[in-house]
Amino acid sequence: MDDARPPAWRRPTRGEHRWPATLAVAGTVALQVALPDRVSPALGWVLPAAELALLAALVVANPLRIDRESALLRRLALALLALVVLSTGWSAVLLVRELVTGADTPATTLLASGAGIWATTVLASALVFWELDRGGPAARAAGTRAHPDFAFPQMQSPDLAPPDWEPRFGDYLYLAYTNATAFSPTDVLPLTRSAKTAMAVESTITLVVVLLVLARAVNVLT
8 A cells, every 4th residue: 555655755756856956056156146246256257157067967967857866967966066065155255354354345235245145055055955965866766865864844744744745955945044044953953964064054154144244234334
């Protein structure tokens, strides 16, 4: 009987749709490009172009659903993730430097830059959580890893969800958003050291950005 089967997140299933993560990467790149030069990595279009090239390769390999698991595709996905994280972290460092040394920066520019970097951090963190949990989306679809990095409520209480429920990109995006606003886990628990580290890093970046930007903007306005 179907009821006797393991829950969907514990067994092989169809890969999740490619488009949510693709839109997240595209949105991250767009936000990076829109940032003022003062808080953008000094490489011009090099990082955005590299991110888009890797994204295109992954989309060609798995255009509709992420169901092909291979060492090469995993390396490409991790390389894309590394570039997204590098660009986001670089911009955060430049923003902090601007807040400390840029006395003539308009408050509106600081607020816009802070909001852009905050949003980029949320999207980048969602991608990190999504790629980290049980080896990434392809590995989750194959059901190759039994122990999750994140415990969602539906895993702990199966009666709260249909039998075919399993975490998708939207669930990791919600986790990243709540972690960036509450600065702590809400309904999802990090189980592994890697998951806890990733969440701690996101909370630290967003906390620093919010506090410093608001403090500096208030100081400029007054």
